[in-house]
Amino acid sequence: MYNFDFVKPSTIAEATAALAAEGAQAISGGQTLTPTLKQRLAQPAVLVSLTGIAEMKGVCLGDGGLSVGAATPHAVVAAEAAKHYPALAALAGGIGDPAVRNRGTIGGSIANNDPSACYPAAVLGSGATVITNRRRIAADDYFTGLFSTALDEGEIVTEVRFPIPQKAAYVKFNQPASRFALTGVFVAKYADGVRVAVTGASNGGVFRWSEAEAALSRNFSPAALDGLSVDAADMIHDLHGTPAYRANLVKVLTKRAVAAAG
Ligand SMILES: Cc1cc2nc3c(=O)[nH]c(=O)nc-3n(C[C@H](O)[C@H](O)[C@H](O)COP(=O)(O)OP(=O)(O)OC[C@H]3O[C@@H](n4cnc5c(N)ncnc54)[C@H](O)[C@@H]3O)c2cc1C
Incomplete structure (x- = not known):
C-alpha cells in the first residue's frame, strides 16, 4: 500500500465536496x-468512504417502486x-460469498460495471x-460498455429505483x-412487455436480448424462445468458455429464468 488520506462523510453533500479534491x-x-x-x-490521493452516509443505505418501497440505497450491502438487499x-x-x-455480500454494495457494483x-x-x-448526486439516469443509458458507465468524474450513485415487475427471475451459471x-440472465415481465438482460457474455458488457423480449412479450413461456439464437460474434472468449458456449448459455439460461419466474 502507499499513503493516502481517508475521509468518511456522513451526508451526500459532504461526500460530493470531498470528491471535488484533486485525486x-x-x-x-x-x-x-x-x-x-x-x-x-x-493510487488515489484521497479515499472518500460512502459507508457512513445513512441516506445512501437501506431498502424501501415508494411510489417509483423499490428504492435501494447505493451503499446498501448485498446481504441487506x-x-x-x-x-x-x-x-x-x-x-x-x-x-x-458471505464476506463479499456483507461488504460489497450495489452502488460499487454498478459503478464498477x-x-x-x-x-x-x-x-x-x-x-x-440510477440516481446520482447530480441527476437521474435510465438504465438503458447508464451502462456504456466494459467497466464503463455514464457516470462523470466525481459523480456518485446514491440510489437505484426498481419498478416492480409482475414476474421476474435471475439465473446465473x-x-x-x-x-x-460466467453468464447470467435476468428476465422481468411488466404490464407493457418483457425485459431480458444478459451479463457475463458479451465483450460489450451487459446487454438486452431484444428478440427474446419480443417473443416473450407475445408468449411468456420457455417455448417462445425455441426458434431464437444469439450471435456468438461478440461474445467473451476466455479459459472458462468459448463465444459459442456463452451464446448457447444465454438461450438456456433465459429459458430457465422464464420457467423460474413462472
Ligand atoms: C471474491 C469475490 C466474488 C464476487 N462475486 C460476485 C458475484 O458473484 N456477482 C457480482 O455481481 N459481484 C461479485 N463480486 C463483486 C462485489 O459484489 C462488489 O459488488 C464489487 O466488488 C464492488 O462493490 P463495492 O461496494 O465493494 O465497491 P468498491 O470496491 O468500494 O468500489 C468499486 C468501484 O466503484 C466506485 N464506487 C463505489 N461506490 C460508488 C458509488 N456509490 N458511486 C460511484 N462510484 C462508486 C469506486 O470508486 C471504485 O471505482 C465479487 C467480488 C469478490 C471480491
Missing part, C-alpha cells in the same frame, strides 16, 4: 477497489427486498433508474471459483 476517489464496500489499490493499479422484489433479493443473495457482475443485469432487466456469472 479523490469514492470507496464503498472496497471489494473491488481495495485489491486494486494493493496492486497499485489505482437479500434480506430486505425479499418481500417486494424476490428476484432482486435472490440475485443479491447469490453474489460471491464488471462484465460478469450480477447487479447490472437486474438494473437493466428491470428498467431501473456460476464461475465456480469466484461465483461471478
Whole structure:
C-alpha cells in the first residue's frame, strides 16, 4: 500500500465536496477497489468512504417502486427486498460469498460495471433508474460498455429505483471459483412487455436480448424462445468458455429464468 488520506462523510453533500479534491476517489464496500489499490493499479490521493452516509443505505418501497440505497450491502438487499422484489433479493443473495455480500454494495457494483457482475443485469432487466448526486439516469443509458458507465468524474450513485415487475427471475451459471456469472440472465415481465438482460457474455458488457423480449412479450413461456439464437460474434472468449458456449448459455439460461419466474 502507499499513503493516502481517508475521509468518511456522513451526508451526500459532504461526500460530493470531498470528491471535488484533486485525486479523490469514492470507496464503498472496497471489494473491488481495495485489491486494486494493493496492486497499485489505482493510487488515489484521497479515499472518500460512502459507508457512513445513512441516506445512501437501506431498502424501501415508494411510489417509483423499490428504492435501494447505493451503499446498501448485498446481504441487506437479500434480506430486505425479499418481500417486494424476490428476484432482486435472490440475485443479491447469490453474489460471491458471505464476506463479499456483507461488504460489497450495489452502488460499487454498478459503478464498477464488471462484465460478469450480477447487479447490472437486474438494473437493466428491470428498467431501473440510477440516481446520482447530480441527476437521474435510465438504465438503458447508464451502462456504456466494459467497466464503463455514464457516470462523470466525481459523480456518485446514491440510489437505484426498481419498478416492480409482475414476474421476474435471475439465473446465473456460476464461475465456480469466484461465483461471478460466467453468464447470467435476468428476465422481468411488466404490464407493457418483457425485459431480458444478459451479463457475463458479451465483450460489450451487459446487454438486452431484444428478440427474446419480443417473443416473450407475445408468449411468456420457455417455448417462445425455441426458434431464437444469439450471435456468438461478440461474445467473451476466455479459459472458462468459448463465444459459442456463452451464446448457447444465454438461450438456456433465459429459458430457465422464464420457467423460474413462472
Ligand atoms: C471474491 C469475490 C466474488 C464476487 N462475486 C460476485 C458475484 O458473484 N456477482 C457480482 O455481481 N459481484 C461479485 N463480486 C463483486 C462485489 O459484489 C462488489 O459488488 C464489487 O466488488 C464492488 O462493490 P463495492 O461496494 O465493494 O465497491 P468498491 O470496491 O468500494 O468500489 C468499486 C468501484 O466503484 C466506485 N464506487 C463505489 N461506490 C460508488 C458509488 N456509490 N458511486 C460511484 N462510484 C462508486 C469506486 O470508486 C471504485 O471505482 C465479487 C467480488 C469478490 C471480491
